[in-house]
Amino acid sequence: EEVLMEQDLNAVGIALVLLLGRRAALGHCALPCYPRGLWGRLFPTTKNFSSPQSLSWALGYNSSLAVHSMEDGMLLYVCAHTAVIHDVQGSRQYHLQGHANVISCLCVSEDRRWVATADRGPDPLIIVWDAFSGIPVRTIFDSRAGCGVCAIAISRDAKCLVTISAGVVQRVCVWRWTYPNESPVCDVELSPEFGCQDFVIFNPQNPYEFVSNSKTQVIFYLWVSRTAEKPAPGCDRPLLSPQTLGSAVGHFTQSAFHFNATQVLTGTSAGKVVVWDVERKPGLPEEPQDRLHGMKAIKLVPLQEESLTVLVVLESCIVTGDVRGQVKFYNGHLQLLVCYDHSGTSPIQSISFSKAPPDPPDLLKSNCVTLFRGIRASWSDSSNSVSLTPNRNFILSTSDATVLRVATDGADFEKVMQEAKEAVVAIACHPQQAWLAMGSHCGLLKVWDYQQPQLLTSRIFPSAGIQCLSYDPAGSFLAAGFTDGSVLVLDAISLLSCCEVFRFSHGPITHICFSHDSEYLATADEKLAVTVYKRVLQNERGCWEHLAGLHSHYKPIRSILFGIQLDGSEPRLLSLGEDRQLIEYDLISSSKDQLVVVDRHRIEQDAVPLCLAWYPLFSTETFILTANSCYKMKLYNSTTKMCRKTLLGPTYGSPLEKMQILPESAAQPQKHYLAYITKDKVGLQILPVDGNPHKSSAFICHPDGVSDLAVSYDGRYIFTAGGSDRTVLKWEVNLNALEAVASLGGEDLVPFYRLLEGGQDGEFFRELEDYFYYVQLCNQGIDMLETRQVSAYIPLEEIPFVMRAIGFYPSEEEIEDMINEVKFSEYVDSGEQVTKINLEDFIKLYINHRPAFGLSMKTIRQAFQVLGYDNGNGDKVIDRGDLLSLLQCRAALMEEIPEEITAEGFTAGILGLSIAEPEKRTVK
Incomplete structure (x- = not known):
């Protein structure tokens, strides 16, 4: 009998086993059947406070992947590198965290017990999760997928997985994931001429058969020997039979096995369905290999003019989704039964039905399962109409990131989620309320109550995308910068415009912020200009007018920051650019169309400054804190701009991109902390900064890149926007855990x-x-x-x-x-x-x-590019005489130095240095 590995059973947890009263076994018997509604109540109710920051909520989802209905009202979808199980009615989420790369595909077993996820990137993983507990029961590290997995499917009996790699030369692997084997039971490489196979599905009635398709090729697979019921030991390559058709059918989209157990259906972009079947030879017994190689296109059925995007076989019905947002149900002969059409629905991305009811459904004419009540549908071979009865509700996801629920006891489309369909690059937290503003490149602006959580209000700007957001310190206004260079000040509650649109920038707005007294609003744009707006009174209400702008930098502006004058309450404004210039502006002396600069200070010689913040007041001297591309943090006197201290910053794979000081805690008023983001991580740092690496922590948040950072007004939560992954993650802060980690690293030196x-x-x-x-x-x-x-x-x-x-x-x-x-x-x-x-x-x-990672070979090669010449072999070299002249070495060294010196020879042979590559820190 096939059973879960002992370590996997232990991972599921003794408490779960005791609760269910039996062992979770996988074998010839059926998988454990839990009472309906028990799912979702087996997750841990206590929060994990062992980490300095833990994922609390995910907003948005990857709309290019399917949304699965785990149970009525319970959804499964992907946010960046996390699979989310979302109880919509109960406003709860459980996060399946284990991937370091963005999840590229996922699948769910028929009974919704097992979830398999796979990612794409360096060191890709395949993880099988117990959906009832959220525990990973099997992780496949050596997936043989190269750069990752692009398609995955699970057999109906949940014992087998099939994966297709995402490389140029694709590899198809079949895994017995319940076995302790580290290798697939069989695998095969596909020729590039088959196209990129991006969809795969098992035969529900035979786990030894599966089919995959690209846009131009459909491949049928068989991985069982001729005589054995189980795979033969030597059968490590599945048999395959690629098939294609002419361009008249359009591109292939998805395939599915017909419920008659012999045919396979493939949807096309031309609105047609290709029917594949075996060309049988009368009088001869059919062997599995004969069935495989006998698969031919026997019929091309034109269903509609619109492109088919989804093709699903549900018991005795065939269901399609198309680019118009229509969902149609057909019988086994591809005769239309029912069409669901909702105006305004975008192309269907996935269709997922709720779990099958415990009782077998009643069958109608032509073996079609009853699905709807109160909808009249006519059979193509009969003039009589049939009243359909409800059975399975279903979930639709669309290409514009909308999730709809369709109940079969009515014809209503219930909108479950509507998220950003393009990159989410801007977030901002209200200074006094638990509100989070999110802006997307599609022009969608949403304000969430992140404590509930629930959507408060939203607004769409169709003309341009939102690039940056900022609340004023009083929380009355929300300023938005757009990709077309326009700036708009909105009411923080209604999101209605408070004044006219400003169009003084000639490039996308990259930064926007208010002064402490809300008297000034400043922006920076991609055209290297800083623009300032001043508040005025119009009709007894506050508004802003354009004051002045200045092209003050010659490289991209990394940050703008308002502060307060030391000898008064007047605001001061600074900007920091990749040109290594820290510039302060004189707002008081500035006039209409003339922005006055107080001071320009070059703060770096070699490194590139990336972000800045006001350093908390630990002494009578005030500082500006910066972080640069060499993993260093620097303190500058806020008046003289003298560099007062250089410190080693967090070294988690990439330098700090943005940082923000957490508000003071009422429980610990003397403690100060810094939140930051790197290229793909979010972290916390204990202040004051002293170079101790144990005072910092970081977690992967958006593997494809973090675009923005925001901190709640009480400092309890950190929010990160993922840009291209179209998600925003809410992280709960645990400062006690951060302090504990720092204390474990040791004290003093x-x-x-x-x-x-x-x-x-x-x-x-x-x-x-x-x-x-x-x-x-x-x-x-x-x-x-x-x-x-x-x-x-x-x-x-x-x-x-x-x-x-x-x-x-x-x-x-x-x-x-x-x-x-x-x-x-x-x-x-x-x-x-x-x-x-x-x-x-x-x-x-x-x-x-010292350099954070020692002397790098890149730096030495750059020096040789300047000092050396090409020796004809593609190497930059320095002549021995020139080198001796440059170094002014003793003549005794001449015998040890070759005629031509390469960068590598100079480093290892002459200097005798071992080159340190950037450290790869282990990050949770």
Whole structure:
């Protein structure tokens, strides 16, 4: 008997086994049958507080994938890398989290017990979930899918999976997922001439047969031996029979096995259905291989003019969906029974029926299952009409991200969800209410109550897409920036326009924000301009008018930020660009069409600044916090713009893209935290920043890229927008867990010692100590005969020499920043400059200033591109004489240096350095 692996059974949980009173076995017997309505109540009711941030709710879904009806009122769909089981009536969600890449396909067993998901990307996974508990019972790591899976199906008995890879050369694999085998029971490579096979389905009456199709080819598979009922041990390649037709049928869309067990149907973009069947030879017994290779197109049935997008066989009915949003039911002879048509419905993406009722349905004429009541349908071979009776409600999903529920006891289309059909790139949280505003490139603006959660209001802007959003500090207005360069200020409740549309930008608006007193509104656009609007009174109500604009940057603007003047309450405005310029504007001195610049400061020499924020007030000195492309965070004096501290930032695969300070907590008023996003992750950072990596955490949120970040007014939730995945995720913050993780990393210098090669007991640390104390000897004099005064400090001017001695070669600007960082570290409090540094502080300085991942080969190759020449072999090389002249080396080195030096030879042979590639951090 086939049973779940023991470890998988344990994963399901002892409590579940005790509750159900029997073991969840998979074999010749039927799968466990749970009472109707029990599904959805077996999920854990307690929240997981062991993580600093946990996924709480998902808004939107991947409309290119199917939406499945798990139970009436219970949906399954995909949000980015998470499968969501959504109890619509109970306003609950359960998230199946386990993929690191975007889920590319999913399937559900006939009884809705098992869910299989697969992704596309590096190290793709196939995961089988227990839908009753939400627990992954099998994970296939070596899926042999290369770059991922594009199609998946599960057999009717739920014992087998079939997957099709997404590469140029596709591989079809059949898996016995209930077995402990790590390899598929059979697999085969498909020729590229078959086209991209993106749909697959099992024969419901024979798990050893399945069919797949691309736009031009239909392939029939058989993976059982000639004589055995089960697959033969040597049968590791399924037999296949590709078939195609002329262009007159259009493109193939979906295929399905006819309920008569011999025919296969394929829908086309021309509104026709291809009927495939076996060409039988009279008097000869039919073998499985003969059936496979005998499949031919015996009939082409024109059903309609509109393209068919979905083809489903439901018991004894054939159901189609098309580009007009129509759902039609046919009998076994493809004679129309019923047509469901809803005006305004977009092309049907998927059709999913509710679970089969416990009692067998009554059959009508031509073996058609009863489906509807109160709808009259005429049979093509009879003038008598038949009254249809309800049986199975169904869910429709459309290409414009709308989910509809159709109840068979009526003709109403109930809208369950209507989400953004294009990228969601803008989100903003209300400063006083639990409201979240979401903007999409399709022009859809929605405001959600994220505590309920429920939709409060929405508005569609058909002329342009929404690019950025911002509430004013009082929460009365919502400003929106659009892809056509227009700016609109809306009422925060009704979303009605408060003033005319501004059209002063010549490119899409990328950033928008209000001043603290709501007197100013500033925007930045893709044409590198900063535009300011000022509030005025019109008809005794507030409105805004255009003040001035300025092309202040020559590379993309990364951030704009309002602040407050130190000596008053007037607002100040700053902008940060990839041109490494931090610019402050004088709003008071600015006049109509003239935006005055107070200061331009180049804040980086090599790295690219990516975002900035006002640093919380930990001392009497105020700072601006920035993050750059080299994984560094820097503190700049808010007045002088002097770099006061450089710190190692989070290193989770990509630099910080955006960051936002969490509001102060009433329970912990002295604590401050930072929320941030990288390319594909959302994270939290404990402040003050000191370079300790254990004070930061990050989780994958949108594998295809995060577009925006927002924090709730009370700091309890973080929201991320996924851009192209069209979803917004709500993350619940657990600061106690974050503090616990930081404490586990050690106190004082322990976390920093671990960042040194070999740690505190390693050779590198001992070498550093030797250099440190050698500097003291040099300062006291090597030939000194008097008793030496051993100290724990060295002069600041010796810092660059020790840094170079241990393999870090800072630029002159970096040296100045390091010395200033130490020199003025106590100046605000004591008024005195620091002139020396001890070993512990030196270690922190070294770790925070050195390259986050060591010397990269990319940097050295870039230098050789400038200094070298092409040697004819495609390599950039430097002549030995030129190199010696550049380095001013001793002549004794000439014998060890080859005639031509490549970047790799220079690094390994001359410098003797081991190149460190960017670290791949393990992220939950």
